[in-house]
Amino acid sequence: MKKSVILGAATIAGLAAGAAAAGTVDDVKARGKLNCGVSSGLAGFSLPDANGDWQGFDVAVCRAVAAAVLGDSNAVEFVPTTGKTRFTALASGEIDMLARNTTWTFSRDVDLKFEFAGVNYYDGQGFMVPKALGVSSAKELDGATVCIQTGTTTELNLADFFRANNISYEPVPIETNAEAQQQYLAGACDVYTTDASGLAATRATFENPGDHVLLPEIISKEPLGPLVRHGDNEWGDIVRWTLNALVSAEELGVTSANIDELSAGTDNPEVNRLLGTEGTLGEMLGLNADWAANAIKAGGNYGEVFAKNIGEETPIGLARGLNAQWTDGGLLYSPPFR
């Protein structure tokens, strides 16, 4: 009886945590740490470095939010999640936000009760094959064995793509990127499919990246972005505008190099509002006036974060493409800070 009481209490505690939708920002401040869900290991996006510090493009979003809320970009507890566990982790309150190359879809937003804070990477699903296979188009993949991460949108796109093109394939469902890599390199599957950025990141870690090619077809739209639980709008606003701050900073020319100088005050009122020297934007969010400045200092503006983690100078070597500023013909477009 005693045992069942304890178990019951534990269950109820779990359920209560699941229902705790409001007040995330207070929880984070009280805890002094941000619990941020990331991928369990994808080079360039989220991977611990040799010292065990998490590095990457998605990790940078977590750090920026922690810097905005707590003023310390290292006050983050990174929680590695898989494609399958991520939503449960977020819904149950185990993590405060999820920055794990997660595609923004209607059903995730509406039915799963999450709130996407924006898009930090415009992606699409691609295919990687060994060069030796001599395949030049995904439509030639009839009968191929395809490794795929289970619990992702790519699984559904793949089924639709092959059905629409009336070709057959053999899916090999896999839990994590690392396992997929192992099976793909051993030749247990001919093709590895996931978001094109993930493919590039995976390929960069291969011994001979040149032996593998990405096929030209991009079969889906995959807008990847950070997300929070539905129903806590204050917290959602903080994550959304932190991301927008990074994007705006690039557009306005605020970098980690000149931010201290600009924080002293400029003659561009939008820069001033962004950096908190003018107006009360931080107060409206319930944060300090220098929240955005801290977020930008954490890893630089969007362009700097991109260049440092996944840009063309890195082994992953992704071009800005769709992820350029709207002024450069890309899709990045932050609403104004006003």
Added chain:
Amino acid sequence: MTTLTDPPKEQFRLSMLLYDTRYRSATIQVIALIGFMLLAAWIISNTIQNLEGLGKPVEFGFFGEPASYDINQRLLEYTSRDSHLRAAFIGLLNTLVVAVLGCITATIVGVFVGVLRLSNNWLVARIMTVYVEMFRNVPVLLWIVLAMAILIESLPAPRAFRGEDATASMNFFDTVAVTNRGVYIPEFLFSRSLGDIHLFGTSSIRFDISLDLIAFLIVLGGSIFAMRKVSAWAAATQESTGDRPKIWHIQLGILFVPMIILLVALGFHLGYPELKGFNFKGGTHMRNSLIALWLALSLYTAAFIAEIVRAGILAISKGQTEAASALGLRPGRTMRLVILPQALRVIIPPMISNYLNLTKNSSLAIAVGYMDITGTLGGITMNQTGRELECVLLLMLVYLTISLSISAVMNWYNNRVKLVER
């Protein structure tokens, strides 16, 4: 002076529920039960309320929606346009396949190892001890992952079979291809097939039964029936004359001749796997996820079964063996005719729980990407629809049903073999 009076008839008072030891234990039990039920009701209502607060009321309508994902190993026809319920059903069949294969293999291996562990041959007994201790003391998940890793890394990829200077070749006269994507074995084909019966129309649990298989089973059943008649006749002859007529060639004829006639009539032939495009085509593809899971689960469970068998044998008194030897039975026959039948009574009950364990352990299948019911209903469906509670409840119900069915069958068998006392 004494006066005799009847002892006053004791009146039942409410306080006796607490102070009278005759009633007290019942009172406590009733209170505990009520408390427990209240707690359960509270948890359930709390869950439902909280889920509704999250805007996710408990409902099962999503099972009718198209699943939109593909499943590689499907015993029945399935496409990504089929419903989630159909996908769960396909997964259920995959669970049952690996559970049945695993239970059979584990039993055979376990009995052998258990007997051999008691062997007088020092080396054999020690090797078996090492096997049992290694498998019993390492978590089964590690064995599954290890088996998969060995299959993937050590076997050749299909492209190694291609071209002039192929580094790998097929085995058994080019009929079996062993690759790191699985083993392709010849399949049975019938050129004059009788066709299929379609059951359950277009519902989610529709399936086809091959008439060829039914015909085969009918012929097999008929043959076995005839064989029993023949051995009954032989036994009767032995009773009356003392000589047992030689019947083994008749038995073999009865077993095989009708079967061969049927197979020829149906145009039986084998379909061989052939390297076409990216993969082998034709033949039956046993995926390495199935092989790894099957091997690891059966070897792991076999180690436990071996111990049960050993314990069962040791439970039979030494006198039985000595009596059998005194009658002139050889050790092998002593084991088969005297020891094992008696040991079975001790062996069967713990065996049930091992079968149940194997079946439940098969839910680790997702570690190697085997699409069992945990992988479909409890994995992709749950993830894509976000209906955690519904999926997990249904999953629990499915495993409960499978386990209770296994228990029922094994208990029935146990009742048949157990010692009948008068």
